[in-house]
Amino acid sequence: xxxxxxxxxxxxxxxxxxxxxxxxxxxxxxxxxxxxxxxxxxxxxxxxxxxxxxxxxxxxxxxxxxxxxxxxxxxxxxxxxxxxxxxxxxxxxxxxxxxxxxxxxxxxxxxxxxxxxxxxxxxxxxxxxxxxxxxxxxxxxxxxxxxxxxxxxxxxxxxxxxxxxxxxxxxxxxxxxxxxxxxxxxxxxxxxxxxxxxxxxxxxxxxxxxxxxxxxxxxxxxxxxxxxxxxxxxxxxxxxxxxxxxxxxxxxxxxxxxxxxxxxxxxxxxxxxxxxxxxxxxxxxxxxxxxxxxxxxxxxxxxxxxxxxxxxxxxxxxxxxxxxxxxxxxxxxx
Amino acid sequence: xxxxxxxxxxxxxxxxxxxxxxxxxxxxxxxxxxxxxxxxxxxxxxxxxxxxxxxxxxxxxxxxxxxxxxxxxxxxxxxxxxxxxxxxxxxxxxxxxxxxxxxxxxxxxxxxxxxxxxxxxxxxxxxxxxxxxxxxxxxxxxxxxxxxxxxxxxxxxxxxxxxxxxxxxxxxxxxxxxxxxxxxxxxxxxxxxxxxxxxxxxxxxxxxxxxxxxxxxxxxxxxxxxxxxxxxxxxxxxxxxxxxxxxxxxxxxxxxxxxxxxxxxxxxxxxxxxxxxxxxxxxxxxxxxxxxxxxxxxxxxxxxxxxxxxxxxxxxxxxxxxxxxxxxxxxxxx
Numbered sequence: 096x097x098x099x100x101x102x103x104x105x106x107x108x109x110x111x112x113x114x115x116x117x118x119x120x121x122x123x124x125x126x127x128x129x130x131x132x133x134x135x136x137x138x139x140x141x142x143x144x145x146x147x148x149x150x151x152x153x154x155x156x157x158x159x160x161x162x163x164x165x166x167x168x169x170x171x172x173x174x175x176x177x178x179x180x181x182x183x184x185x186x187x188x189x190x191x192x193x194x195x196x197x198x199x200x201x202x203x204x205x206x207x208x209x210x211x212x213x214x215x216x217x218x219x220x221x222x223x224x225x226x227x228x229x230x231x232x233x234x235x236x237x238x239x240x241x242x243x244x245x246x247x248x249x250x251x252x253x254x255x256x257x258x259x260x261x262x263x264x265x266x267x268x269x270x271x272x273x274x275x276x277x278x279x280x281x282x283x284x285x286x287x288x289x290x291x292x293x294x295x296x297x298x299x300x301x302x303x304x305x306x307x308x309x310x311x312x313x314x315x316x317x318x319x320x321x322x323x324x325x326x327x328x329x330x331x332x333x334x335x336x337x338x339x340x341x342x343x344x345x346x347x348x349x350x351x352x353x354x355x356x357x358x359x360x361x362x363x364x365x366x367x368x369x370x371x372x373x374x375x376x377x378x379x380x381x382x383x384x385x386x387x388x389x390x391x392x393x394x395x396x397x398x399x400x401x402x403x404x405x406x407x408x409x410x411x412x413x414x415x416x417x418x419x420x421x422x423x424x425x426x427x428x429x
Numbered sequence: 430x431x432x433x434x435x436x437x438x439x440x441x442x443x444x445x446x447x448x449x450x451x452x453x454x455x456x457x458x459x460x461x462x463x464x465x466x467x468x469x470x471x472x473x474x475x476x477x478x479x480x481x482x483x484x485x486x487x488x489x490x491x492x493x494x495x496x497x498x499x500x501x502x503x504x505x506x507x508x509x510x511x512x513x514x515x516x517x518x519x520x521x522x523x524x525x526x527x528x529x530x531x532x533x534x535x536x537x538x539x540x541x542x543x544x545x546x547x548x549x550x551x552x553x554x555x556x557x558x559x560x561x562x563x564x565x566x567x568x569x570x571x572x573x574x575x576x577x578x579x580x581x582x583x584x585x586x587x588x589x590x591x592x593x594x595x596x597x598x599x600x601x602x603x604x605x606x607x608x609x610x611x612x613x614x615x616x617x618x619x620x621x622x623x624x625x626x627x628x629x630x631x632x633x634x635x636x637x638x639x640x641x642x643x644x645x646x647x648x649x650x651x652x653x654x655x656x657x658x659x660x661x662x663x664x665x666x667x668x669x670x671x672x673x674x675x676x677x678x679x680x681x682x683x684x685x686x687x688x689x690x691x692x693x694x695x696x697x698x699x700x701x702x703x704x705x706x707x708x709x710x711x712x713x714x715x716x717x718x719x720x721x722x723x724x725x726x727x728x729x730x731x732x733x734x735x736x737x738x739x740x741x742x743x744x745x746x747x748x749x750x751x752x753x754x755x756x757x758x759x760x761x762x763x
Contacts, residue, residue, distance in 0.1 A: 225669050236607050239615040273570050273657040281573040281654065304661025308669040320615065321658045323607040324651075327638025328659040329666040335559050335642040336670055339701045343694035350694045357691045360677035360684045367673045 096128050097408045098187045099401060100178040103133035104156040106193025107391045110134075113193070114141045116397035120405070121147040123398075127405055130187055133174040153177040157198045159390055166198035167205055175199060179206045182383040188408035189384035191375075191400050199387055200237060200378060207383040212420035215241065216380035217249050217319070218387070219256060222329075223368050224310025231257060232307060232315045235376065236323035243286035246270065246316055250291045250298075252379040253314040255419050259412035260403075263313060269302030271317035271325070277301075283318075291316075333368065371396030375403030379416075384408055430462050431742045433523045433735060434515040437467035438490040438508040440527025441725045444468075447527070448475045450731035454739070455481040457732075461739055464521055467508040487511040491532045493724055500532035501539055509533060513540045516717040522742035523718035525709075525734050533721055534571060534712060541717040546754035549575070550714035551583050551653070552721070553590060556663075557702050558644025565591060565600075566641060566649045569710065570657035577620035580604065580650055584625050584632075585757065586713040587648045589750035594740040597647060603636035605651035605659070611635070617652075625650075667702065705730030709737030713750075718742055 099120075103113045110133065117129045128147045131138050135152040142148050155173040157166040170176060175194045181187040183206050192199050196218075204216055219233035233253050238245065250268050257266035270288055272280040277288070279301065291298045299312045304325055307315050317325070340361075344354030354361070366372075370389070374396040378385040384407045388400035407413070433454075437447045444467065451463045462481045465472050469486040476482050487508040491500040504510060509528045515521040517540050526533050530552075538550055553567035567587050572579065584602050591600035604622055606614040611622070613635065625632045633646045638659055641649050651659070674695075678688030688695070700706075704723070708730040712719040718741045722734035741747070 223669065225672050239607065239613075271658060273573065273654055273661075279573075304658045304663070305665030305668065307662060308665035317658075320607055321655055324605060324638045324655045324659050325662040327607075328641060328663050329638070331639030331642035332663040332666045333670065334639065335557065336667065336698075336702065338559050339698050340694075343698045343701075344691075346694065346697075353691045353694060357678075357687045360674075360680065360687060363680075364670075364673050364677040367677075368670065 096126050097124070097189075097405055098128045098130060099404050099408070100130045100132055100151070100181040100187035100190045101401070102175045102178045102190065102192035102194055103131040103138060104153070104174040106388065106397070107159065108393075109156075110137055110141055112392065112394045112397050114138070115394040116401060117148055118142070118145055119394065119398045120401040121145070124405060129401075130178075130181060132178040132181070151177060151181065157194050159195050161195060161198055163197040163201035166195075167201050176202050176206070179203050179383070179385065182385070183207055189386065189404035191386045191388060191404045193388035193390050193392065193397060193400070195390065196236075196387055199385065203378055203381050203383070203385045207381045207385070209380055210382055210417055210420055212424045213248050213252065213380040215245050215248070216378055217252065218376050219253060219379055220326075220376040221373050222307060223373065224308050226310030227313070229373065230307060230310050230313060230315060232317070232322055232325065233379065234317065234319040234322050235326055236319045237378070238319035240320065241283065241318035243283045243290055246283070246287035246318065247290040247294070248380070249316045250296055250314070251294075251419055251423065252416055253316060254296055255416035256377060256379060256407070256412055257313055259410035259415050260406040261313070262410070265297045266313035267297045267299045268314045268316060269299045269306060269312035271315050271321055272301040272303065275301050275303065372399055375400030377403065377407065382413075384413060430460050431458070431523075431739055432462045432464060432521045433525060433738050433742070434464045434466055434485070434512040434521035435735070436509045436512045436524065436526035436528055437465040437472060438487070440722065440731070441493065442727075443490075444471055444475055446726065446728045446731050448472070449728040450735060451482055452476070452479055453728065453732045454735040455479070458739060463735075464512075464515060466512040466515070485511060485515065491528050493529050495529060495532055497531035497535035500529075501535050510536050510540070513537050513717070513719065516719070517541055523720065523738035525720045525722060525738045527722035527724050527726065527731060527734070529724065530570070530721055533719070537712055537715050537717070537719045541715040541719070543714055544716055544751055544754055546758045547582050547586065547714040549579050549582070550712055551586065552710050553587060553713055554660075554710040555707050556641060557707065558642050560644035561647070563707070564641060564644050564647060564649060566651070566656055566659065567713065568651065568653040568656050569660050570653045571712070572653035574654060575617065575652035577617045577624055580617070580621035580652065581624040581628070582714070583650045584628075584630055584648070585753055586750055587650060588630055589753050590711060590713060590741070590746055591647055593744035593746035593749050594737070595647070596744065599631045600647035601631045601633045602648045602650060603633045603640060603646035605649050605655055606635035606637065609635050609637065706733055709734030711737065711741065716747075718747060
């Protein structure tokens with residue numbers, strides 16, 4: 096059995112989305128057990144006696160705009176903190192939260208500690224592409240600047256993640272740059288290219304922003320600043336395009352009728368870039384599996400974040416990355 | 430009269446797009462005169478005796494994949510170089526080229542030199558947004574890393590540009606970051622926020638990637654690495670979305686008919702994000718106006734790049750930014 100602890104109170108909508116998502120998730124995975132962490136009375140009323148779902152009490156909730164330090168020091172009995180504690184105590188294989196990223200990262204790092212050999216945690220998520228069902232990008236904002244060594248560690252973690260969750264034996268890895276030529280980029284990028292190129296990883300070379308969505312490689316590695324800018328800019332363009340399409344199809348009665356007629360292909364298109372099926376970012380580098388859901392997602396999206404955690408646990412991502420790093424450290428010493 | 434020198438041989442399609450674009454441009458602007466720089470025989474045959482278009486001979490062409498250093502040292506009679514020389518010699522008010530960015534930037538910097546007080550040139554372009562007709566973003570890749578001082582200089586240049594071409598007396602300026610809180614970001618961003626905040630510029634604060642397309646501010650300032658990543662990622666998403674929409678509307682005979690019926694709103698939507706009407710990136714910081722067109726654009730797109738140069742020259746961008754920097758240097762000394 097895989098056991099996942101869920102911060103049931105986190106996110107913009109709390110139990111209204113976490114509970115239905117948990118019920119769906121245990122229905123989909125027969126070897127999944129969920130521990131809902133939060134207000135016991137509310138949760139008890141909501142779930143009744145659903146099989147494979149248990150409740151673990153927590154009296155506090157981390158606010159969505161709460162500073163990481165305040166959550167860490169002041170809310171030791173928060174649903175977020177207690178869910179992570181359950182991972183630490185090995186009573187759960189993974190934790191999932193839609194709570195605020197800063198508090199989640201700080202709490203997870205404090206409670207679980209880092210894997211030996213990894214200096215900085217990183218955030219990794221899957222995105223839709225033209226050529227592949229998805230590609231992964233990391234770091235998405237856990238770090239504001241990263242040395243070449245950090246970028247190498249990101250590549251090692253991402254490689255272990257994709258070997259686990261995608262069952263991809265040798266994921267291709269690209270380094271995000273502002274040109275494909277070897278002479279482009281700043282010093283840390285150039286050094287990182289040499290470091291990653293010297294490993295046994297399937298290193299592709301430099302890629303550019305548009306390669307993320309072309310699906311040129313399985314994994315795009317970048318520092319958290321550029322990764323976050325890439326992700327947010329992409330969200331911005333996608334929203335603008337959706338806004339303009341809607342505006343054109345609602346311009347007059349004629350275009351409204353066309354919009355109704357064209358609903359099936361327009362809906363099919365929207366499904367292909369539905370952010371909910373890409374919901375669930377992996378916090379990597381920690382001694383435990385933690386998945387961050389988008390704060391504003393619905394039950395369908397949150398269930399996807401649960402699946403991301405489930406897949407990591409089921410395919411022993413943590414074992415793989417820990418072994419990998421032990422090997423790297425051994426090679427460095429010898 | 431405004432006189433613009435055009436690198437007629439540059440870009441993927443050379444004279445096939447630069448000549449028709451030049452003819453259209455002089456028809457649209459009665460006070461515009463164009464000097465087409467390149468192969469005299471070919472150009473003479475193409476333009477005949479079109480009023481307000483002259484030809485200036487150049488025997489060489491910079492290749493699209495040519496290294497900047499090779500173009501700079503080896504091709505002193507290239508159409509690109511000669512067009513920029515005409516600006517230097519004050520025989521033209523601006524130069525436009527669809528040739529390769531690296532060579533154009535290196536040549537322009539060598540020939541024209543930098544404006545006093547500006548240490549690094551930067552690339553600035555307009556992009557579509559939901560709230561405003563467009564917003565500007567800079568730097569888009571002239572620099573791989575930028576100090577806080579450089580970011581301040583970008584803000585000053587961008588401010589002068591928007592005052593000139595948009596006739597916007599006080600453009601709002603945002604600094605691209607990975608969060609809106611003051612505590613977010615790396616040291617150079619935080620220092621840049623203080624530096625820009627201490628000027629008389631209309632500083633808005635930090636913005637994120639999605640704010641570019643929301644149109645939160647008139648001008649987004651960032652270093653060339655993040656700016657390039659934002660632009661390329663955005664292009665990638667837009668292409669992926671167009672690809673998916675086309676795929677859904679061509680899936681079967683039924684959706685194909687729907688696609689035909691829905692062509693007017695779909696076309697209207699495409700016009701709103703047509704990259705050709707945003708073609709023409711300004712190379713700022715130089716003692717002269719230089720505009721870079723996308724290499725693969727068509728005559729319609731290239732004509733837009735000519736308009737960008739025309740607007741800068743017409744509204745005396747160069748005078749505005751030179752005055753502005755002289756004032757800044759004077760204040761620093763006193």
